[in-house]
Amino acid sequence: MTDVYAFPVLVDCWERLQPWAVARVRLRGAAAPRSVVVKWVETGSAEARTASWRLHNEYAALQFLGDVAGGGLTPRVLAADFAAGLLVLEDLAPRVALDQLLRRDGAATHRERLAAFAHARGELSAATAGQAATYYARRAELGPIDPAADRAGRLARSRDGAVQHAVALGVPLAGRAAAELAAVLDELYEPGPFLALSNGDAEANNILLHASGPADARLIDFEFAGYAHALADAVCLYIPCPAWITVGNPTATGLAGHYRRALVRGIPEAADDRRYGFGLAPACMSWALVRLQRFTLLDTRSPGDDSRLQLIETLEAAARTAQYHRTLPHLTTWVGRIATLLRRRWPDSDQDLTDPARFPPYRARH
Structure with missing residues (x-):
């Protein structure tokens, strides 16, 4: 021991x-x-x-x-x-997982807890940026690890599977959109100053905090820990993870600001709008492509399945993020075309997912 x-x-x-x-x-x-x-x-x-x-x-x-x-x-x-x-x-009890509070009470009740979540994600990256060699030296003492090869493999799989599904839907990737996707993968594989430690699953179920009073949050579940692009940990604020259909607009709710202010303390480059946008948009696009690999499975499901709504919102939220940051215009158009085709293919899912009355932030997927 x-x-x-x-x-x-x-x-x-x-x-x-x-x-x-x-x-x-x-x-x-x-x-x-x-x-x-x-x-x-x-x-x-x-x-x-x-x-x-x-x-x-x-x-x-x-x-x-x-x-x-x-x-x-x-x-x-x-x-x-x-x-x-x-x-x-x-044992961090009596803290509870944030996703449990959101499911029970709704996001509007827990704005301060969500702010603590966003801040903690930014704080983790800020505290660990620039220290990859130190971490991997400690990790290597416990057994072999090849972080570069692992990161490259995940990125390649997300690209290849999504492109194959897009071809099947009649939206092949070519020209400037293909060049932008290559730039996305380059950014995520070589993040420069944005290289930081992640637990590998930056979602609301992996943060514990107090249900009332000061949140005093703690991040948990580091079984898939490793260094990656810091802004990959911000994707959960913009795009629904497997638990949610929607997560809302983090700029309007202030979550984006909480995250970015915490991040800038350790990664000053995050204060540059252009540099920040070209890190965040690729991270969101990459996650959307990962989720697009579920197309074949979702296509076999019955009308009304929430997972179809979730996939469409994932694609459209990634496109909205890139548009907001004025980057990746051709890849954004390609992703938008895929989402439009899915709406036509699944008429039950052709709904206004931006309507907060029907789809409030952090509406759970069933």
């Missing part, structure tokens, strides 16, 4: 936090915390999270963030036993 408790501990009881390989464990002992969170590597199931590198990533990222961010952004690592596939973390 590493970072072992310096006090005797007895397990009182535990509860699994479904559906993940995570449990809250109640402890007994004079100096022990009341509870901890334990993550483990599962075995014996086709769906099990069996890759030990997940725990290696989480451990390295949380330890690294404890050094560079002072421990105010994430839970503390209390113990680790990689041979047994166990990681023990600080």
Whole structure:
């Protein structure tokens, strides 16, 4: 074990936090915390999270963030036993996941929590920009990793699958739009000063905060941690993730400003509108292309399926973001044509997704 408790501990009881390989464990002992969170590597199931590198990533990222961010952004690592596939973390209760609050009460009730979410995403990138070598040196101590190859593979897959679906829909990629897509991939693969640590899943389910009073937010779930374009972590403010149909206009709600002000503290280049826009628009376009790979699956579903609405909004929100920042005009037109064709192909999904009365920010996908 590493970072072992310096006090005797007895397990009182535990509860699994479904559906993940995570449990809250109640402890007994004079100096022990009341509870901890334990993550483990599962075995014996086709769906099990069996890759030990997940725990290696989480451990390295949380330890690294404890050094560079002072421990105010994430839970503390209390113990680790990689041979047994166990990681023990600080329990952040009574904080709850932001997505639970949004589903229960709606976004209008939790504007301050959403602002804390946006700020925390920007703060994470600001605190870690320019320190990739330090992080990967720590991570390499736990096992081999090739961050450049991994990033290139993800980007290539997002491009190739989406282009194939576009061809099937009768919207082949060519000319200036193809050149702009190449520029998108170049920007994301070589982000320059925007290279920062991400947990790999920058969504509202991966931030815990207090339901009332000061949010005191903490980011969680760093199993897929790695360095990437910082503005990829802002995409969740502009484009719906798998949980939502819509997320609203982050500029109008102020979330974009909260995020960007936090980011500028560590990445001054984010204050430049042109540079910022040409980082954000490619990040949004890339995510839209990743989601377009679900076209074949969604095309088999019954009329009225929320996932169809979500895909259309994902494409159109990416196009709106690029238009707002006055960049990628030809790629924006291409993506818009795909969305228009999907509206015709799925008449049940030809709806005004910008109508806040019917589709308020953070309307959940069912």
